[in-house]
Amino acid sequence: MAVDQDWSNVYPTAAAFNPSSVPLPIRMGYPVKRGVPPPKEGNLELIKIPNFLHLTPPAIKKHCTALKDFCTEWPTVLDSDEKCEQHFPIEIETVDYVSAGLSVRNPKARVVTLRVKLSKLNLDDHAKKKLIKLVGERYCKDTDMLTITTDRCPLRRQNYDYGMYLLTVLYHESWKTEMWENEKTEADMEEYIWENSPSQKNALDTLLRIRAAEKTTEVTREELLASGIVENYKTSVVALKNEGETENNVLQYKESVMKLLNLQALQ
């Protein structure tokens, strides 16, 4: 082979190893005892393995220059992840399958996954709670991500359209308020609300009775509610119920209860 011959002409596409075309002194195989691996002429092991002789760096450069005419530039405005998320909040995920065979079709390729952050959607408090109730398991609280996976239609485009339709319907339905939503009981509530709860009643009753027993100035329920001690108690109880029992929460609760019942001296 001439030294200045273009290698991409010798191996333009993927082809089996040809010992007369490749000028390298390659040996492959397990050597005989006190011998060397067999040479490349007639070596079936070299033919069996897939080779990358058609993908040398100059050949890849040629492929890239040929493909450049069909490419467009990445928009300069989208130079960070946050900007991409801001302009394109919905992420669509699809998988393509390639295999060796006569058919291009693969039934697994019809699955479409839609992902969107609920903070990007225009939802008020009631709409957000209703949407989370409607989707159930598809919402992840830690990442604030709603994931819809559709595969009930035979084609990918149909699944994509169905996914977008689901998102639209969920959004519009969560803004509507039905008649029967007034019957929401305490068991349906997603988080603990302190107003009109037994904890509030008990705390206020206790404080009023303390004040009455000590015969100090009469204070009304509203004033008690507005006072800082009761606010403190309220925040600590709400934190305990909503976030669970952590070290900080329990200590905060202890502090607020001591302040409420004036137990400073027992430190």
Next chain:
Amino acid sequence: PLPGAVWFGLAPPSPLCGRSLAHSKMAAPLWGRGLTAAPWTRGAFSWFLPCRRAIQTTAVCHKNRAARVRVGKGDKPVTYEQAHPPHYIAHRKGWLSLHTSNLDGEGGAAECTVEDVFIRKFIYGTFHGCLANEIVLKRRANVLVVCAVFLQRLPPYKFYFLVGYTETLLSFLYKCPVRLEVQTLPERVIYKYL
């Protein structure tokens, strides 16, 4: 007198009946056919002929003979492919047939294998006596690539005709482009002599 007539009606003290086989000369436990075919029941059986049918009752443990060339006097030339038995696949040997059907979640492995067997037999017959080694089959997307190493037993124009004939026929048979990548050698490459 005829042997059959002498023993008719009497039970001879033969080691063929029932459990007394334990005392027979054979080491492996074999159960004879018992009283149904004892030599005195039919005149055709002769007592003196060693006619015995038996069945093996314990586990069989023969030596493994798959794809192995047995060691001889040192005059048997053997190629790399023949010299290595199947347990060396993936250690010292590669695979002769490459396709994606054996991956997780992919189908069509049986069809691929049947096609492979047919193509090997077909090429063995079309290029009879000219094959230096096994055929390597590669499936790349739609294409079936057959890599073969031939001996220079035929003139080149015959080779070209047979290659074209094989490619056309197999393409029509399997409804996909079939490519034959051919190399020729003056003689077979010998790995060692067994």
